[in-house]
Amino acid sequence: MNTLDIRTVDVVQYLQPLREGGSMPAIVKADDDFLYVLKFRGSGQGKKSLISEFIGGELARAIGLKVPELVFMNLEDSFRQTEPDEEIQDLLKFSVGLNLGLHFLSGAITxxxxxxxxxxxxxxxxxxxxxxxxxxxxxxxxxNLLYWHNELWVIxxxxxxxxxxxxxxxxxxxxxxxxxxxxxxxxxxxxxxxxxxxxxxxxxxxxxxxxxxxxxxxxxxxxxxxxxxxxxxxxxxxxxxxxxxxxxxxxxxxxxxxx
Structure with missing residues (x-):
């Protein structure tokens, strides 16, 4: 059995909010140079939605479904200071610490x-x-499904x-x-x-x-x-x-x- 190895990365750049998501996730860049969709612990459903996202995603992967890599993401307080949008400022403020990221599937269609x-x-x-x-x-x-490279991905x-x-x-x-x-x-x-x-x-x-x-x-x-x-x-x-x-x-x- 493959052992579950979840990487932890640091957010180095906040790129853009995804406003179609109710919890307003964001596209961010991490210190491994990859882009991720960041799910914030400070969003409405908070840490519980991160837990659901994590367990659900890894169970889906275990049964052979396509799921973007999930990583733990450290978010520092510095991003809030350069963010003009007050709503996003608050989200960043309450999300300092460990959040969840999904590898960004560039060009995927809903x-x-x-x-x-x-x-x-x-x-x-x-x-x-x-x-x-x-x-x-x-x-x-x-x-909450994507098509990427002609395959169905669960998010x-x-x-x-x-x-x-x-x-x-x-x-x-x-x-x-x-x-x-x-x-x-x-x-x-x-x-x-x-x-x-x-x-x-x-x-x-x-x-x-x-x-x-x-x-x-x-x-x-x-x-x-x-x-x-x-x-x-x-x-x-x-x-x-x-x-x-x-x-x-x-x-x-x-x-x-x-x-």
Whole structure:
């Protein structure tokens, strides 16, 4: 099994905000000379969306989906001082420290459900994975998929695991199905759901889940307002994913019925 090696880079240049994203990510340059889409810890959903983005992205990669490289990105306070836009100034101020970056896919085009297609297995893997991680944000309105070099790339998993916005009730989500799958942008093309589920079970093992969750920066898991500490949250993410995997047949049937 490939060990998960997440690089940490420093932001050296803030280039431009991506205003189409609700959390206003930005294109930045890092000290490795690559460009990244930077997801800010100081955005509306904060560190929780970074955790969702990270776990969702690495699970997608583990099952063979195309995902841009994810890196941890250090942001210093100096960028705020040269930024004229007050809204961006605030975002930079509250995002000093460790953020998440996705390798920028230059020239990629947004997936358009009216003209874009995905092969049945790829579409099915995305649908089943999004059911497992309760990703409510892969709809025709906002596909969060890109085409790059004639391949489908999965981005933006930040709306997954929405149970973590209220830790007091998180266990009530464990046995729920995912009716939102009826709105999934790839549902009609996902004609190999059972085969995709079998593939996912092969690659998303307890070891792989634990490896991914262990890599979440401690700092992202600490919050004075939450009732769980960092270790308890890690255990919760692992339990959530393994519980969903144990009911994958139910989730597949729900998606098939929705089709």
């Amino acid at each position: 997936f358009d459900p009216l003209i874009s297609t995905a092969d049945a297995m790829t579409a099915s893997k995305v649908v089943v994975l999004d059911s497992l991680i309760s990703n409510i944000d892969r709809t025709a309105k906002n596909a 933006d998993n930040g709306a997954s695991f929405y149970f973590h916005h209220n830790w007091e009730t998180w266990e009530s989500h464990l046995t729920r199905t995912f009716p939102f799958i009826k709105d999934h942008v790839l549902l009609q093309q996902a004609t190999a759901l059972s085969e995709a589920a079998a593939e996912i079970q092969k690659f998303i093992t307890l070891e792989k889940i634990t490896e991914i969750v262990t890599k979440i920066p401690e700092d992202w898991l600490t919050s004075e307002s939450d009732i769980l500490n960092a270790d308890e949250k890690r255990a919760a993410y692992i339990k959530f994913i393994t519980t969903k995997l144990s009911m994958i047949d139910v989730l597949v049937k729900e998606a098939e019925d929705a089709r």
